[in-house]
Amino acid sequence: MKNSCENFILLLQDYPETAIDKESQEHLAVCENCRKLLENHNQSFDLLKSQLTLSPQKKQQIFARIHQTIAAEKTQESNTPFSTFLAWLFAHRLQLVLPVVILAFGIMFFSQNNPDSKIQISGSAVILRNMEKIELDQKSLQLALGEKISLLKGRLNLFWNEIETVAIDGRLDFSAADMSIKAQSGEAVMNFTPSAKGYLIETRRSLLKIVGTTIKLELTDNSDVIFVEKGKIEWALHDNSRKGEAAAGIRILIRADNRGSLTVEESPFAQMNSADGAIASQSPDPGVKLIKSGKDWVFQEIEPSGAEKKQ
Amino acid sequence: MSYHNLEIDTEFIACLRRLDERAFGKLFHACSGLVYSIAMGLLGDRQAAEDALQEIFFKVYKALPDFEGEKLTSWIGRIAQNHCFDMLRQAKRAVVTSVKPIDDLDISQLEPVSDEFPDFLNSLSLLEREVVILKKVEGLSYKEISQLTGKKEGTLRNIMLKSLQLLRGKLDEK
Ligand SMILES: [Zn+2]
Numbered sequence: 001m002k003n004s005c006e007n008f009i010l011l012l013q014d015y016p017e018t019a020i021d022k023e024s025q026e027h028l029a030v031c032e033n034c035r036k037l038l039e040n041h042n043q044s045f046d047l048l049k050s051q052l053t054l055s056p057q058k059k060q061q062i063f064a065r066i067h068q069t070i071a072a073e074k075t076q077e078s079n080t081p082f083s084t085f086l087a088w089l090f091a092h093r094l095q096l097v098l099p100v101v102i103l104a105f106g107i108m109f110f111s112q113n114n115p116d117s118k119i120q121i122s123g124s125a126v127i128l129r130n131m132e133k134i135e136l137d138q139k140s141l142q143l144a145l146g147e148k149i150s151l152l153k154g155r156l157n158l159f160w161n162e163i164e165t166v167a168i169d170g171r172l173d174f175s176a177a178d179m180s181i182k183a184q185s186g187e188a189v190m191n192f193t194p195s196a197k198g199y200l201i202e203t204r205r206s207l208l209k210i211v212g213t214t215i216k217l218e219l220t221d222n223s224d225v226i227f228v229e230k231g232k233i234e235w236a237l238h239d240n241s242r243k244g245e246a247a248a249g250i251r252i253l254i255r256a257d258n259r260g261s262l263t264v265e266e267s268p269f270a271q272m273n274s275a276d277g278a279i280a281s282q283s284p285d286p287g288v289k290l291i292k293s294g295k296d297w298v299f300q301e302i303e304p305s306g307a308e309k310k311q
Numbered sequence: 312m313s314y315h316n317l318e319i320d321t322e323f324i325a326c327l328r329r330l331d332e333r334a335f336g337k338l339f340h341a342c343s344g345l346v347y348s349i350a351m352g353l354l355g356d357r358q359a360a361e362d363a364l365q366e367i368f369f370k371v372y373k374a375l376p377d378f379e380g381e382k383l384t385s386w387i388g389r390i391a392q393n394h395c396f397d398m399l400r401q402a403k404r405a406v407v408t409s410v411k412p413i414d415d416l417d418i419s420q421l422e423p424v425s426d427e428f429p430d431f432l433n434s435l436s437l438l439e440r441e442v443v444i445l446k447k448v449e450g451l452s453y454k455e456i457s458q459l460t461g462k463k464e465g466t467l468r469n470i471m472l473k474s475l476q477l478l479r480g481k482l483d484e485k
Contacts, residue, residue, distance in 0.1 A: 009479065013471045017450070037479050044429050044478065045447045051427060052348050052448055054361075062361060063339050066368045239333040260336045 008034045012041060056258035060221055063260060064204055068184070071202075075146050075177070118161055119143040119176045125154030148175045151188065165196040172217070189216045189229070205254045205262060209234040224254040227269060237262060324383070327375050335375070338383075339368055345384065346391045348449050352441035353395040355425025363398060367391045384451075388459035392441070399437070431477040435470070442467055443474045 004027045011024055020028070028035055054062075122140040126133065128150035134141070136156060143149065155169040158176060166181070168174075170188030174181055180200040181190075191214045192199060201208040201217075203224045208215070213231035217224070226235065228246045235252060236243035242264050246252050251269040256262055326334035346367050350360035370390055378386065424433045432440050442460065445451045446467075453464045460467075 009472065009475050012475050013468055017452070033479075033482070036482055037475075040478060040482055041475070044431075048429070048432075048444070049448045052344075052351050052444070054343065054347055054364075058361070059340070059343055062343070062365050063336070063368075065365050066339070066372070069365070069369050070372055239331070241333065259340045 002031075005031060005034055009037070012038070015041075057221065059258075060256060060260065064221065067204060071182070072146075118159075119145065120159040120162070121149070121156045122159070123154065123156035123167070125156040126152040127156065128152055143176060145177045146175050146182075148173065148184075150174075151186070163195050164193055165199060166193065167191040172219075183217055183219055185219045185221070187216075187218045189214065192231075203254075205237060205256065207236050207238065222256050224252075226252040226254075228252075237264070324378070324380065328378055330372065330375060335372060338371075338387075342384065342387050343368070345388060345449050348444050349388060349391040349441060350395055351427065352444040353392070353437050354398065355427055355437075357427065359398070363391070363395055367394045370394060382455075382458060385455060385458035388445075392459065431474060431481050434477050435474055438462075439470045439474065442470045446471055 004023075008024050008027055008031075011018065011020065028038065120140050120142050121127075121136065122138060123136050124138060125136045127136060128134070129141075129147075133152070136154070140159075150173045151168055151171060153171060155167060157164050158166045158168065158181075160176075160179075168188050168190050170186065172186035172188040173184040174186075175184075176182075179198060180202060182202045184204065190201075192210050196210050196213075199210040201210065201215075203217070203219055205224050206226075208226060210231075210233060213233055214229040215233060216227040216229060218227075219225075226233070226246070228248050228250050230248050232245060232247045234243070234245050237254070242262075244264075244266070246266060249268050251267050253265045253267070254262055255265075323334055323337070327338060343364060347360055347364050350363040350367070351357070354360050354363060367387075367390055371387055374390065428440070432443060435443065438460065442456055442462070445456045445459070446453070451459070453467050456462070456467050457464050462470075
């Protein structure tokens with residue numbers, strides 16, 4: 001191999017950051033081998049680049065899964081503060097002060113996390129639980145807090161401590177916990193009873209606070225669409241960058257673009273027939289607001305009224 | 312490439328360290344291509360690389376509060392590389408009944424063949440293939456690749472030259 005061919009291949013080590021100099025251009029004009037090498041180099045790496053590029057949809061999907069893992073871990077952590085705390089106490093040989101601290105901590109703990117809370121579903125629906133297809137057929141089924149369920153078709157009623165809180169109609173991947181429902185994807189109408197006041201719905205992109213509401217959700221990889229059929233909701237993006245209130249007849253569209261940044265549009269829509277599956281809706285409750293305090297979402301009372309509100 | 316100027320923004324780094332969700336989203340969209348390239352280079356399989364991408368960013372998320380102002384790109388790149396090495400060791404352990412300690416298994420000895428890559432890349436070791444991808448697909452400088460892989464710049468240039476010679480060799484065969 002000629003010297004100038006060797007110089008050319010050395011130049012390719014840094015190409016395209018380093019441009020092809022005059023000397024090499026002159027060499028290329030007379031050397032077919034190096035011309036072929038350059039052509040093949042460009043073709044091979046262009047092809048490789050396209051093969052190693054993830055589609056925006058795929059990226060979005062993977063990011064959503066990461067988000068889910070993070071959220072699941074957070075839930076797990078917050079579900080076991082008591083045991084973690086006990087472990088910490090024993091690790092620090094603080095058994096002596098234990099009774100006092102348990103008392104104080106117990107008050108905090110039980111006020112946040114009702115140990116008796118039970119979640120049950122029933123109705124006429126087909127669900128997927130632990131990869132197993134189950135036909136509910138009016139049977140009642142107990143769910144664990146945070147357990148993932150897919151409603152495949154039909155309508156199910158969700159009971160929290162034996163009080164019906166919501167009827168879900170359609171197709172929805174979700175999990176239920178104390179006062180909250182995490183909705184992953186699907187399309188469903190959710191009819192909340194008045195007892196569900198203060199319930200939170202968490203989608204991948206937003207938090208919705210229920211104030212005696214019927215809503216319809218259309219959750220996909222790239223967007224959340226929320227139709228407020230009745231009542232009112234308060235909504236907020238997870239990063240709290242945008243939030244607002246939407247009354248009946250308003251459609252909220254939260255859309256993620258290729259780079260994952262979100263746009264929110266609110267627009268009116270034609271409502272469903274109100275006779276269809278209507279559950280009594282209450283007048284909107286103006287007394288509580290959803291605000292973000294540090295990493296947590298809290299309800300802040302605007303005017304002291306509702307006796308049923310609990311923190 | 313979009314991740315090249317991430318480092319400069321100290322406020323962005325501060326947001327990341329306190330796990331601001333928006334900043335983490337930005338980081339993912341800026342660096343997921345790089346991480347995916349590393350995973351593909353080392354694992355040679357799309358599904359495995361996608362799973363790795365997910366797991367790596369979860370690790371990144373957990374490690375972010377402890378991130379000390381070094382280069383963000385090479386820090387993430389190293390997490391990605393170590394994660395893939397772990398996956399390869401596990402896969403190798405599953406097929407090889409070796410009495411050697413796991414850490415002695417040499418990544419460069421692992422079979423690099425994947426139908427996702429042109430022939431000349433399959434003739435390289437896994438680490439060599441990763442280096443070529445980082446240089447030619449991700450456009451990293453030799454200095455950046457050196458920070459990421461721990462290899463000297465001279466070694467990296469030799470790897471690049473070797474891959475170009477292999478490419479030229481394939482042309483001569485035709
Ligand atoms: Zn030549």
